[in-house]
Amino acid sequence: MWRAAHRLISHRSKNLCDPRWNPNFHNSIQSYSSGFTYNFGRTCKPFNPYLRRQGSDVQICIYPTRDYIENLHGSTELCYGKSFRIQNRFYGSATTKIQRNPIFSTINSDDINHFREILGEKNVIQDEDRLSAANMDWMRKYKGSSKLLLQPRSTEEVSQILKYCNSRCLAVVPQGGNTGLVGGSVPVFDEVIINIGSMNNIISFDKVSGILVCEAGCILENLISFVDNQGFIMPLDLGAKGSCQIGGNISTNAGGLRLVRYGSLHGNVLGLEAVLANGTVLDMLGTLRKDNTGYDLKHLFIGSEGSLGVVTKVSILTPPKLSSVNVAFLACKDYLSCQKLLLEAKRKLGEILSAFEFIDNQSFNVVLNHLEGARNPLPPSMHNFYVLIETTGSDESYDKEKLEAFLLHSMEGGLVSDGVLAQDINQASSFWHIREGIPESIMKAGAVYKYDLSIPVEKMYDLVEEMRVRLGHSAKVMGYGHLGDSNLHLNISTPQYDDAILAQIEPFVYEWTSKHRGSISAEHGVGLMKANKIHYSKSAETVQLMASIKKLLDPNGILNPYKVLPGSLASSS
């Protein structure tokens, strides 16, 4: 205990700041990790399909970021640098076979001419390369066969497109950065792709209230930079920020790295403009924190994955930027201690707590064994759980002292068995490197079955333990994730893929999650992938009402068909 306390005190930092906010972070990490080129969110961009046209070959280069890797649910191919190399495959629920809905028309030359009149020649795209990229998601898991991509530049153009498509019963798929993980942003068959990327203007920013109004096609990273220059941060940050667009973020209700601190988009989005299937423009673009005049309809469009309307403009509350960041890496003897520590952290650190991540011993060992550059920050004792705590506040010395006092108190109380407080940016980065490196490490260890679940925190780890009992020696079961958000990443590793193992895992994992009132999709949405699994997390009556609302807003079902709702309901509602 004393050693640990001493260690905590001795690692005082003078210049620690959030590595994700530091433009030099990438270089720092590289030098620290002796040549390892793992790319973090800030300095790399996830795969942008359009890049494929610019290269001299068709190699696909995906730089996996924390968010991406840990949330892949299908099979994919990853490579590093320029050499195409199959890294591994992820396993999980296969997508259901579906048939094209014959109610939808197919594109003809009159349609093309009409769209050219609305949008001009160059924004009506039939080029095969462009279409090929837009037809496929970045994981290369979902592939449509659209023959037409439209690039509107204004809400009015979106409205005209949808009004026409609705009258012709042409199905459409709204597409932002196409960085989704559940097949929500690519066509399933020949839907017309409406890409919002040309609508990328910032409309206004209120420096007093921190309220940003912009078009839906703005790339998240550009917005982050813009508000950063004004002294604010976006309440949303995720690995795909270099490509994803704010309209897509809102349509999928993206969670990301800052949710534990700033809450969900339902709390931060103040207003929206959206276009309905029939072309009606819904102006709900308020910029007010308080507005109780009628039903707050914008929430219907947050997380409905473009199936109720196309989001065209956004108003969002951005918090002020804070300068002081501290990171600690701790060991706990059991899961109960992790829970109690979270409770204490919320109380004692309260307003400065910005991350609370947990890692079980099995995940931790995989990192030490398989991740280049990963080192145990603690003396080599056996611990069952590890916790990474990050604080972000406005006063460095106060915040650090507060964190130190909290950690000492937690150690004296027995909640923490050992721990270290980062003394500089390199050490902070190395702590995050362990947490962020888990998915990659597990990939290297063999085949992996991945689940991204939201489960009440007191029950969360029971699933991991039950799964261990269930699978016995046939698989390694690992649990880690965002404890502060009750978000578990359940990873099951085997030497090679085995149908029998999958049958042991599913539907058990969904049924267990459902039984404990968890969510089978914590933050990625339903898309195509889980449209027929929504009943695991939502009651029949609720799903039926969703279908009725879909029918009300989009009677012909032209908006992002085959997604979100079970096929049976979508057609019969």
Added chain:
Amino acid sequence: MWRAAHRLISHRSKNLCDPRWNPNFHNSIQSYSSGFTYNFGRTCKPFNPYLRRQGSDVQICIYPTRDYIENLHGSTELCYGKSFRIQNRFYGSATTKIQRNPIFSTINSDDINHFREILGEKNVIQDEDRLSAANMDWMRKYKGSSKLLLQPRSTEEVSQILKYCNSRCLAVVPQGGNTGLVGGSVPVFDEVIINIGSMNNIISFDKVSGILVCEAGCILENLISFVDNQGFIMPLDLGAKGSCQIGGNISTNAGGLRLVRYGSLHGNVLGLEAVLANGTVLDMLGTLRKDNTGYDLKHLFIGSEGSLGVVTKVSILTPPKLSSVNVAFLACKDYLSCQKLLLEAKRKLGEILSAFEFIDNQSFNVVLNHLEGARNPLPPSMHNFYVLIETTGSDESYDKEKLEAFLLHSMEGGLVSDGVLAQDINQASSFWHIREGIPESIMKAGAVYKYDLSIPVEKMYDLVEEMRVRLGHSAKVMGYGHLGDSNLHLNISTPQYDDAILAQIEPFVYEWTSKHRGSISAEHGVGLMKANKIHYSKSAETVQLMASIKKLLDPNGILNPYKVLPGSLASSS
């Protein structure tokens, strides 16, 4: 400048805490204010209609709290202690004359018998006194003529009631604590009153995540006490907490005192159970911070004032309780300085800022002239604006030093002309007393026309100034409110009420608010009072969609008729 800085430094507090959290606060205030018996939210309960039966006479005793007084929009009678005394009248938009919708049936003896079968004899109430109380809102502005009050004890009973009412086309009004301000919770004609107050069980509390699940009839103050004992606070606090129920809070999307810090109920409510008009129970009672499985339908019921369904259970995220509270009272030379100060406070105090209230010189003078016990905390210089800043954090000494540093910096930068930091609870209370006493002071000064508006912060005070130009010497125009929430309380005072003045104010005030994309109801909802004014804040297309959703969820329109939506749309949709 130096004097002011010195004053700030000299007023260090050792034992300051939030008066609203201190059970002895009421006594402290009383002794401080030399016998003045202004009652604060914690120690008094707003008028509970049922109390009328218990008294030996019919005197109505309303203890006005900050929230209540400043938000009254109609005429009312107030008294203090036991003596009935007409205090004043508030003026504003008159309610529109409406006709009973003949589609609705009237109650007969078969109905009564049926309800007795469902609920038992004692929960089917026809007693005149009970009905008389439930037919009227606490302001005595709205009065219905219901002949029946039902008190279900479970969701199943609510479901059976609604299913029957829907089949018989009997209109209903859901009622919680009946503390609303827009006539949303009382019958307009003979609607059946469904009072949820018997459903007041706490179902669960997760001490790690702070997630509370309870029935909708729980009184807010009881929930505040319950989670307080667990080391948490409700993210919602308002003057009516002694009577209002959480189901009603959610149905009106109540704002309250903590919104600037913890955000709206759309961010804090994690799940709901609601019963639709046809008796269908929608189980959306998730307890997860992250859940992206389909449309997030609970938001439809937050703020829809019982017109889409009856909320029966609630899951809500409660933040950890923090112990350190500091209050400063400052003077600024102009409104721009107030705005800049808010920006600085958000940045420098960031995570500990819990209130940012502004008061203009006109409001301040009215308080000094009319409010018993009010004293100017600053030397008697002329200032144009005053700002009250409160911080709430987890470490008293750190937080206080942080606030002091911020204040000194703001004075050096010229944003603050003078200021004082409360040195003890009495001084903190006296600062809040000024802010909270404004509505009462204005009442004493004459007739008052009151508007509760949400306007983008940079434009907010323009309305006050334009109104001054518009009204000239005929009226005194005052502006104050929650600058941190962009919530303006516009008060116009005249020696006596005058139709000509009202005609000068309205519809100008609504048109101006609408033109600047403000809200004509910041936090009280639409109810009966503003059902025909909703178009000032919402577009025609949006209101039309609201009406379509109402029609979808409640085809017979039995739920809280005549409220929220314009009469024309409600019947034609």
